[in-house]
Amino acid sequence: MNILHVLFKSSIGKKITMAVTGFILFGFVIGHLSGNLQIFAHPDKINAYAHFLEALGPGLWLIRLFLLAILIIHVWLAAQLTLENKAARPQGYQNQITLRATLASRYMRVTGVIVLVFIVYHLLHFTVRVTHGPEAYPNTVLIDGTPVRDVHSMIILGFQNPLISIFYILAVGLLSWHLRHGLVSMFQSIGWQTRTWSKALNKIVLAVCVLYFLGNALIVGAAMSGQVRIQNPQVAGYVCRTDCEICGLRNAATIAESDEAASDNQS
Amino acid sequence: MILDSKIPSGPLEEKWDKHIMDGKLVNPANKRKYEIIVVGTGLAGASAASTLAELGYSVKAFTFHDSPRRAHSIAAQGGINATKNYQNDGDSVYRLFYDTVKGGDFRSREANVYRLSQVSANIIDQCVALGVPFAREYGGLLANRSFGGAQVSRTFYARGQTGQQLLLGAYSGLSRQIGLGNVELFANREMLELVVIDGHAKGIITRDVITGSIEKHSAHAVVLATGGYSNVFYLSTSALNSNVTAAWRAHRKGAAFANPCYTQIHPTCIPVSGDYQSKLTLMSESLRNDGRIWAPKNPGDKRPADQIPEDERDYYLERKYPSFGNLAPRDISSRSAKEVCDEGRGVGETGLGVYLDFKDAIDRLGEDVIRERYGNLFDIYHEITGESAYQQPMRIYPAVHYTMGGLWVDYNLMSTIPGCFVLGEANFSDHGANRLGASALMQGLADGYFVLPYTIPHYLAEVPREPAPPIDHPEFAKAEEEVVNRTKALLENNGKQSVNSFHKRLGKIIWDKCGMARNKSGLEEAIKEIPALRQEFEEDVRVLGAGDNLNQSLEMAGRVADFFELGELMCRDALAREESCGGHFREEHQYEDGEAKRDDEGFSHVSAWEWKGKDQPQVCHNEKLEYERVKMVTRSYK
Amino acid sequence: MKVTLRVWRQKDGNSQGKFEEYAAEGLNPNMSFLEMLDVVNEDLIEKGEEPIAFAYDCREGICGTCSCMINGKPHGPENGATTCQTYMRSFKDGDVIVVEPFRAKAFPVQKDLVTDRAAFDSIMQAGGYITSRAGSCQDANAIPISKEIADLAMDAAACIGCGACVAACKNSSAMLFVSAKAGQLNLLPQGQPEKDSRVVNMVSAMDEAGFGNCTNQYECSAACPKLISEEFISKMNRDYLSASVKGLFSAKAL
Structure with a gap:
């Protein structure tokens, strides 16, 4: 039996593929969130992390392409399954009632599509960096003088616009909801859900989804409300405070140098 | 007509082995050249079709259901007997044989019953191998219970769904053979005529119930496994589509119909609640293991059960049959219930019911144990009546459940038409005048798995080895024409009354006059009333719709037409049998205490009726029942 | 009324x-x-x-x-x-x-209200059986089966093949039916030799028949007149995955 045939053609195989790709994407978003949560630490922390990732160069691209492929498979199969499922009942019922399907499970397609749109926007916003002008994507130097992108400020700047922030919160909420069904479903699709622990699994997944949502919402909320602040004198909105250590550690010249270096990198 | 039972000579224990050795075999290379039609896919039909296909024969299986899995064997609840003696309580082939002969009130064939008992153990092996999830002990071995009048625990069961599980086992084997191409399945086909060429059964005419097309199928032999005829009573525990048509068509083509008056009334059914009722539901007899049957001592006592004090209750089975008590055989329990109700002591709104009380068992064992044993039955009862049997006693009343009579067959299960074999409930062979609980499933599977596959070569090896007759043979055309004409006549009749209304009226006559108790004058009345009603049916039945698509009224009309003729024959048979035995109780023939009075001198025979043409009474032929081993005794369960 | x-x-x-x-x-x-x-x-x-x-x-x-x-x-x-x-x-x-x-x-x-459910039969014909020739079986008690397993197999076996699972599923998926049938046999020791081929063949017959896919909403189980648990679907998925993976590595006889 051809394994590719199983994974992409058979009904259960497709569900297994959905589960596995979904799990990889879940792994990614969790990793992404943990990276982003560094925003609550010293700005250098997240900036260094971003710099580290960027420095991977081709490695980063491999990861990106891999994730993109996984995403495409996940979306493609979802579309295929949806079409097949529609075709399986050419004539519908007049008034079918729902017996126990959860709302999350019934809106997987809707949440999935919105999340997909969000992903596109999010990539344009923070990865390709084209949704805003250059002032939204500042640079800085680390404590050791390495010139880097100021991801810390970029994120905060990104959430200055309440509409964008609300869209982010909404999208992450829908993603969490998508995961609410997706994660439990994943265990079912690969056959790891049993009566013995399906209740526990359900609760764990709920907790994970709520935490995931809160984690993301916290970042946006903190940025919007000023709980985390821009700590880069070059950026508009920077408010120098007396207790601020940054000015003491850096001088304007280094910052200017790093600006050049960063723009060289970019080109 | 000569009734040659072909019982092998020699000692009882060796007859079957000897018969197998004496018979001819069909060369394995030739088997696929033999085509065998199997009509019906219940336990007997499915097991026969799959086993014959395994052996290499070309099999065509027919069912009027949409799937072989829906046959009415599926509804049997209680269990299946087998002489495994796993319980170490003294069961043996001989004991099951003796119990069956005695339970059948010495009106069955000794040799057949002994063979049934011999192969019973193999059935369990086969079913377990097929994945039938029988109940098990904690140690992983099979569980047994004692059932319906047996003093040993020899009944294997799968919750309350033994019939379903056994049927699904047989169906899975059949499905495998269909998948392999060894069996061709014809679903949605109702057999409407048997084709007999030169005195041998060579094919059938069917109607595709979905498209209405009439089809001809030829073969070297025809196996009928088409179940019983309880639905002649209109209300019975049979599925609504169960019918006698296939067997009756064979009867009209020359197959003798044996002992039609032997019908079994099951003692533990849910009482009728209204005249709209279409079907009676059986509560497994296993309930009698822990339930106590009683009625108020005083006629007309309408107090709720819990307000009737202990000393005003009559545990009549325990009183009358101290050693068997609530486990007395079905006919005795049923008749006792009827007597109680006739005395005006019946319970429930209609007065047609007695109590089956679990209070003592719940006090003794706890509700959990009772729930474990009978939970699903209590649920069914609750579903249907809205009452909880944990809180108040169940109400039960007897209902028609099984028909021991059927097409006469010899030891090879062949009817009086050579090449026409009859299995399971459709034949008359193994249960005599009364069937023991958990023996129907056993017989169906025994016939299909372990008897017919050995006996059918005896016939096939004898007939000339040539292809099955072509379906353009004139006999096929003739049979087809009969079917077409009958169908057309029904559709064009343009009467006023529905099929169902006739069926109800017929059922009432049979239930009242040929039911639990029969008497001469009632039977004579019935023999007059039934043909008159049949006449009215022929003139005034209204069948709407067309013949070229699914038409359930048309199907039912054909079946009811055959029930009329069968019902009349039942009454004739009951009238001719001037004795009481098993399920046949003639009020004229009873002891002073109301016990059935057999007449072994005059009636120790099988009555096999030969069709003589429409509107002609059938002629009765007797097959004398010889008992070499068993000494006939008055059946006593006291 | x-x-x-x-x-x-x-x-x-x-x-x-x-x-x-x-x-x-x-x-x-x-x-x-x-x-x-x-x-x-x-x-x-x-x-x-x-x-x-x-x-x-x-x-x-x-x-x-x-x-x-x-x-x-x-x-x-x-x-x-x-x-x-x-x-x-x-x-x-x-x-x-x-x-x-x-x-x-x-x-x-x-x-009118009558539907053709022969697709279920075709799934059964593809693998819903244990190959066992009448007459060739060992004693019924030769293989003990724990009560837990026997009971679980019975839970699956309670399926009456009515098709309510398909009717209730918004995708018309037959997973509950197929998983109940395959699950019963795959649980029992007698069913082990054909376990892998059974699940693979039944699933492919199911796909061929034109049923939809499972989206794990369990409307099937809620509509099932015998209340068969969706756990059997999980088991079938597991059996299917394991059969597919095993198929990758298994030695083939010549």
Whole structure:
């Protein structure tokens, strides 16, 4: 039996593929969130992390392409399954009632599509960096003088616009909801859900989804409300405070140098 | 007509082995050249079709259901007997044989019953191998219970769904053979005529119930496994589509119909609640293991059960049959219930019911144990009546459940038409005048798995080895024409009354006059009333719709037409049998205490009726029942 | 009591169908739903109209023939009951009741409320069995089976093949049916030799028949008159995955 045939053609195989790709994407978003949560630490922390990732160069691209492929498979199969499922009942019922399907499970397609749109926007916003002008994507130097992108400020700047922030919160909420069904479903699709622990699994997944949502919402909320602040004198909105250590550690010249270096990198 | 039972000579224990050795075999290379039609896919039909296909024969299986899995064997609840003696309580082939002969009130064939008992153990092996999830002990071995009048625990069961599980086992084997191409399945086909060429059964005419097309199928032999005829009573525990048509068509083509008056009334059914009722539901007899049957001592006592004090209750089975008590055989329990109700002591709104009380068992064992044993039955009862049997006693009343009579067959299960074999409930062979609980499933599977596959070569090896007759043979055309004409006549009749209304009226006559108790004058009345009603049916039945698509009224009309003729024959048979035995109780023939009075001198025979043409009474032929081993005794369960 | 029925009427598989309204009067709450239809049909015959075709047989909830979609739920409002074991006491006097056939591409409507469920048989023919030749079996007690496993197999075996799972599933998926059938046999020691081929073959027969895919909503289990658990679907997925992976690495005989 051809394994590719199983994974992409058979009904259960497709569900297994959905589960596995979904799990990889879940792994990614969790990793992404943990990276982003560094925003609550010293700005250098997240900036260094971003710099580290960027420095991977081709490695980063491999990861990106891999994730993109996984995403495409996940979306493609979802579309295929949806079409097949529609075709399986050419004539519908007049008034079918729902017996126990959860709302999350019934809106997987809707949440999935919105999340997909969000992903596109999010990539344009923070990865390709084209949704805003250059002032939204500042640079800085680390404590050791390495010139880097100021991801810390970029994120905060990104959430200055309440509409964008609300869209982010909404999208992450829908993603969490998508995961609410997706994660439990994943265990079912690969056959790891049993009566013995399906209740526990359900609760764990709920907790994970709520935490995931809160984690993301916290970042946006903190940025919007000023709980985390821009700590880069070059950026508009920077408010120098007396207790601020940054000015003491850096001088304007280094910052200017790093600006050049960063723009060289970019080109 | 000569009734040659072909019982092998020699000692009882060796007859079957000897018969197998004496018979001819069909060369394995030739088997696929033999085509065998199997009509019906219940336990007997499915097991026969799959086993014959395994052996290499070309099999065509027919069912009027949409799937072989829906046959009415599926509804049997209680269990299946087998002489495994796993319980170490003294069961043996001989004991099951003796119990069956005695339970059948010495009106069955000794040799057949002994063979049934011999192969019973193999059935369990086969079913377990097929994945039938029988109940098990904690140690992983099979569980047994004692059932319906047996003093040993020899009944294997799968919750309350033994019939379903056994049927699904047989169906899975059949499905495998269909998948392999060894069996061709014809679903949605109702057999409407048997084709007999030169005195041998060579094919059938069917109607595709979905498209209405009439089809001809030829073969070297025809196996009928088409179940019983309880639905002649209109209300019975049979599925609504169960019918006698296939067997009756064979009867009209020359197959003798044996002992039609032997019908079994099951003692533990849910009482009728209204005249709209279409079907009676059986509560497994296993309930009698822990339930106590009683009625108020005083006629007309309408107090709720819990307000009737202990000393005003009559545990009549325990009183009358101290050693068997609530486990007395079905006919005795049923008749006792009827007597109680006739005395005006019946319970429930209609007065047609007695109590089956679990209070003592719940006090003794706890509700959990009772729930474990009978939970699903209590649920069914609750579903249907809205009452909880944990809180108040169940109400039960007897209902028609099984028909021991059927097409006469010899030891090879062949009817009086050579090449026409009859299995399971459709034949008359193994249960005599009364069937023991958990023996129907056993017989169906025994016939299909372990008897017919050995006996059918005896016939096939004898007939000339040539292809099955072509379906353009004139006999096929003739049979087809009969079917077409009958169908057309029904559709064009343009009467006023529905099929169902006739069926109800017929059922009432049979239930009242040929039911639990029969008497001469009632039977004579019935023999007059039934043909008159049949006449009215022929003139005034209204069948709407067309013949070229699914038409359930048309199907039912054909079946009811055959029930009329069968019902009349039942009454004739009951009238001719001037004795009481098993399920046949003639009020004229009873002891002073109301016990059935057999007449072994005059009636120790099988009555096999030969069709003589429409509107002609059938002629009765007797097959004398010889008992070499068993000494006939008055059946006593006291 | 009295109710109004909106019933799907369709002459045959090739015709278009539509809803017709009928008044059902003089009903008794203790009637089963099918007995109520019997009453309506008797009235129709009286009026010279063709009675409603609906599937039925045993009328005790075990044969799996009856199959009405009643008010948007397979077999009607009660849980764990077939159409024939649904009683009019589950409805209110004056209710409007919508009755439709089970619908799916794999279950074409044959007439009125009757659908063709032969697709289930084709799945069974592909692998829903244990190969066991009559006469070749060892003693039934030769392989002990723990009560837990036997009971679990029995839970799966309770399936009556009615197709309510397919009817309830918004994708018309047959996963609950197939998983119950495969699960029963795959749980038992007797079923082990064919375990992998069974699940693979049954699933591919299921796919071929045109059923939809499972989206793990378990409407099937909720609509199942025998309340078969979706856990068997999980087991089938597991068995299928393991069979596929094993297929990658297994040694092949020449």
